Ligand SMILES: NC(=O)c1ccc[n+]([C@@H]2O[C@H](COP(=O)([O-])OP(=O)(O)OC[C@H]3O[C@@H](n4cnc5c(N)ncnc54)[C@H](O)[C@@H]3O)[C@@H](O)[C@H]2O)c1
């Protein structure tokens with residue numbers, strides 16, 4: 141006879157296992173989860189429950205055998221000195237009380253807890269030899285991790301050297317502050333890339349980057365919370381260990397607290413459950429650790445997690461609301477972003493009435509439809525996010541959202557710039573939506589800096605037909621401006637004309653930024669200006685000349701070239717030229733040209749000046765500063781801890797000079 145209930149359990153188990161494996165991959169490998177942690181934890185706990193009751197059906201490849209963590213090609217695999225474990229977790233007070241009871245039963249002596257915030261980041265092991273940081277390893281599968289030392293060295297709050305010349309291994313969490321998370325996601329959305337679901341995924345994604353320079357640009361931070369082999373330093377408790385770590389130079393979370401009993405634990409949890417949004421980083425619970433290391437040892441660990449610690453997760457507030465409408469917004473680069481307009485609800489202290497749906501893949505993966513009831517939450521405690529539709533509430537009136545084939549503003553064809561992009565764009569270069577936004581950028585401080593030409597006025601100039609492209613700004617005269625009527629007097633008109641006149645002499649880098657070349661921000665605009673000196677050279681630039689510039693890859697080079705090849709760009713530039721806009725870099729004559737026409741690069745940190753000052757130093761003497769080493773580099777200057785540029789320079793046979801020698805030779 142077949143036992144139906146066992147068969148059913150088996151089926152449930154297999155499905156759960158597959159489902160968890162799928163989400164593990166999305167979460168750990170791709171940093172792109174599509175369900176929230178609570179849902180994941182529910183599935184995982186159910187899996188554990190089944191395995192406990194029916195050990196005979198436990199699969200050898202069960203997710204419960206692995207600790208999980210980030211895995212990626214391209215980094216060296218390293219074994220951990222002792223395993224890096226996960227933590228058991230719970231969402232309920234009862235289970236915390238249970239946990240404490242279990243401890244009490246097993247331990248006869250007095251004990252207390254170290255209460256710590258559970259920082260939602262990526263765990264890291266740091267190895268110091270004679271006080272110097274030698275290695276930084278990810279958790280990986282808990283036994284073997286990956287060496288990401290170069291990336292970790294870019295984090296300013298991780299000491300490269302500690303205050304004692306000792307051998308030591310410590311562990312902690314690398315995280316991305318919420319502000320930085322917001323900034324990066326905004327940048328990604330604007331350039332057509334997929335966004336990160338939360339700061340933790342953004343941290344994981346960043347640490348996996350193969351380009352260390354790119355990592356350095358994202359301001360990661362850290363807290364250290366473990367000391368390996370504390371007895372070596374005569375340390376007996378977790379609280380002492382934290383003090384010691386702080387003393388020798390590590391960053392420790394200042395909200396850690398010694399807790400004497402389960403009531404204090406629950407109060408600590410309650411306090412932070414309520415107040416965590418005041419923190420500038422994301423936390424997803426508290427971690428309780430038995431304070432005394434002797435007791436920790438007695439309790440021991442399982443393959444997955446220590447028995448002397450537990451994570452008590454916060455309630456991420458989730459609310460239900462209804463999508464009133466899905467609006468399509470067109471940005472300055474033509475990217476079409478779907479935005480959900482919601483029935484207003486209060487979520488963690490503020491009213492939420494809209495949430496970006498980011499792109500059409502996001503909608504598709506979660507099957508979100510117009511008029512759906514949806515579950516919302518704040519990512520990193522700040523940005524409202526639609527988690528999932530509540531399918532049970534569907535009435536049949538919900539409308540599936542498809543990527544538009546026509547631009548909602550100008551009705552032109554839409555498409556992708558390249559296969560890897562998730563974003564859909566309006567392909568019409570004259571699209572009014574793009575143009576209004578481009579005009580705003582054009583007039584902004586970093587662009588042509590035309591004070592008084594703000595979004596409202598742009599809108600009016602545009603709607604009245606006075607401006608059809610960027611060049612038309614220079615055709616404006618007082619008469620035309622006054623013809624806009626209401627609210628615009630002599631004074632405003634005169635002032636605007638004066639501002640427009642002055643803008644004709646802005647530096648070349650401002651112009652390059654202002655005309656809105658897709659993917660060209662302030663920094664690249666500056667590099668282009670330094671390299672090409674005038675717009676005609678830039679128009680003629682070969683792709684290789686562009687990719688030689690730091691930060692310009694093949695794709696960007698292509699998009700720059702195709703921008704300048706467009707008829708519309710040429711027409712606009714012609715028009716601007718005709719009306720007297722200056723398109724050359726103003727050459728300053730140097731008294732001292734010791735570095736004339738030389739390309740100088742630098743690696744390692746200099747004693748005497750910052751990188752920025754060094755680059756100015758070089759430029760003031762007629763040279764060109766380049767942040768990477770190519771065959772064309774003339775001199776590489778090396779400071780402390782030189783990086784891989786040194787090997788590159790050696791390979792190309794480039795002249796290498798120590799800092800002091802360089803400054804004596806090229807005063
Ligand atoms: N949404 C999804 O699709 C999905 C998929 C896989 C995993 N997950 C999430 O990932 C979790 C599993 O990841 P995990 O194994 O890192 O477990 P975890 O994040 O629940 O807890 C363990 C980790 O907490 C961190 N931590 C932060 N502060 C700490 C402190 N003060 N002391 C000690 N540790 C501290 C450490 O990195 C430690 O490894 C799951 O609980 C789930 O929420 C989600």
Ligand SMILES: [Zn+2]
Nearest residue numbers: 547550566571
């Ligand atoms: Zn359009």
